[in-house]
Amino acid sequence: MTTQPQPSPIPTRRLVRRSDNRMIGGVCSGVADYLGIDVTLVRVLTVLGAIFGMGSLVVAYAVMWLLLPEE
Numbered sequence: 001m002t003t004q005p006q007p008s009p010i011p012t013r014r015l016v017r018r019s020d021n022r023m024i025g026g027v028c029s030g031v032a033d034y035l036g037i038d039v040t041l042v043r044v045l046t047v048l049g050a051i052f053g054m055g056s057l058v059v060a061y062a063v064m065w066l067l068l069p070e071e
Contacts, residue, residue: 016071017064025065 015034017026028046032039049057 015068017068019071025061026070027061027064027068030068030071 013034016030018029018033019026021029028042029039032042
């Protein structure tokens with residue numbers, strides 16, 4: 001009887017606030033790391049969303065700042 005090799009476990013990605021590369025709360029840095037994109041793009045989109053979204057993104061950022069665990 002031959003044994004099958006065990007597949008390597010899939011690394012789990014967690015959405016966290018990053019302590020490195022943070023400007024205010026580390027939310028944008030954590031989102032950028034989670035999505036695998038540049039943090040500057042996330043920050044620009046956040047500012048544009050806060051301006052054109054009538055501040056709703058500011059509330060979402062604050063909620064994420066409170067709820068996301070810090071790395």
